[in-house]
Amino acid sequence: xxxxxxxxxxxxxxxxxxxxxxxxxxxxxxxxxxxxxxxxxxxxxxxxxxxxxxxxxxxxxxxxxxxxxxxxxxxxxxxxxxxxxxxxxxxxxxxxxxxxxxxxxxxxxxxxxxxxxxxxxxxxxxxxxxxxxxxxxxxxxxxxxxxxxxxxxxxxxxxxxxxxxxxxxxxxxxxxxxxxxxxxxxxxxxxxxxxxxxxxxxxxxxxxxxxxxxxxxxxxxxxxxxxxxxxxxxxxxxxxxxxxxxxxxxxxxxxxxxxxxxxxxxxxxxxxxxxxxxxxxxx
Numbered sequence: 001x002x003x004x005x006x007x008x009x010x011x012x013x014x015x016x017x018x019x020x021x022x023x024x025x026x027x028x029x030x031x032x033x034x035x036x037x038x039x040x041x042x043x044x045x046x047x048x049x050x051x052x053x054x055x056x057x058x059x060x061x062x063x064x065x066x067x068x069x070x071x072x073x074x075x076x077x078x079x080x081x082x083x084x085x086x087x088x089x090x091x092x093x094x095x096x097x098x099x100x101x102x103x104x105x106x107x108x109x110x111x112x113x114x115x116x117x118x119x120x121x122x123x124x125x126x127x128x129x130x131x132x133x134x135x136x137x138x139x140x141x142x143x144x145x146x147x148x149x150x151x152x153x154x155x156x157x158x159x160x161x162x163x164x165x166x167x168x169x170x171x172x173x174x175x176x177x178x179x180x181x182x183x184x185x186x187x188x189x190x191x192x193x194x195x196x197x198x199x200x201x202x203x204x205x206x207x208x209x210x211x212x213x214x215x216x217x218x219x220x221x222x223x224x225x226x227x228x229x230x231x232x233x234x235x236x237x238x239x240x241x242x243x244x245x246x247x248x249x250x251x252x253x254x255x256x257x258x259x260x261x262x263x264x265x266x267x268x269x270x271x272x273x274x275x276x277x278x279x280x281x282x283x
């Protein structure tokens with residue numbers, strides 16, 4: 001890994017000594033620069049988890065990736081910068097089916113810094129958090145217009161968030177994913193990486209997608225739609241604004257290049273937005 005080239009790829013410039021300030025900064029920089037996307041699956045390719053290959057894809061080719069790629073590579077960067085890093089496994093609650101995925105469904109990072117543990121995740125998309133979350137509290141943790149918490153129950157931890165309309169001490173919480181703190185390694189996720197590339201119960205197999213955080217919101221491509229989300233400000237009256245643009249198949253490559261900086265060299269790309277089949281097993 002060329003650390004300086006990676007930091008340049010995510011737009012970070014400054015001292016790189018391990019600290020909470022640095023961790024927060026590069027976490028946000030990564031989310032603003034590297035898309036969460038599954039376009040390889042829909043371009044006739046296969047996602048590989050060997051970190052030098054992931055590094056070449058994200059840093060040299062200017063691509064993004066799934067959680068296994070984004071968080072796997074980010075964990076390598078953190079180690080190179082001197083952070084104490086542990087990989088853990090999460091199970092995502094699918095927003096389409098309402099069910100949790102299997103174990104190793106999601107790769108997450110835990111950083112131990114000055115005796116405190118921080119949950120890091122630059123490979124999730126919506127409604128992921130922008131700054132590391134403390135694992136030392138079960139109380140609400142506010143980030144901009146969203147509030148998160150990590151609830152513990154029967155040996156399992158649940159990452160939850162409050163939707164904007166439900167914010168407040170008594171507001172309803174929605175589950176994002178559940179996890180334990182058992183240490184894992186990249187090899188543990190290979191089977192699920194293959195699952196997400198071939199299972200009709202995975203949204204990544206069923207939908208071509210690409211999403212990236214922007215300074216004032218989020219830009220998302222799904223199937224033949226481009227969705228622009230603007231986060232609440234005084235100018236928007238404190239509400240989220242969303243607009244959707246329908247795309248023709250032939251204009252998608254140009255949109256990906258213009259809006260996300262992604263150039264697909266494969267001529268095999270086909271957009272996809274199919275219904276997800278609920279898994280036979282409930283986790």
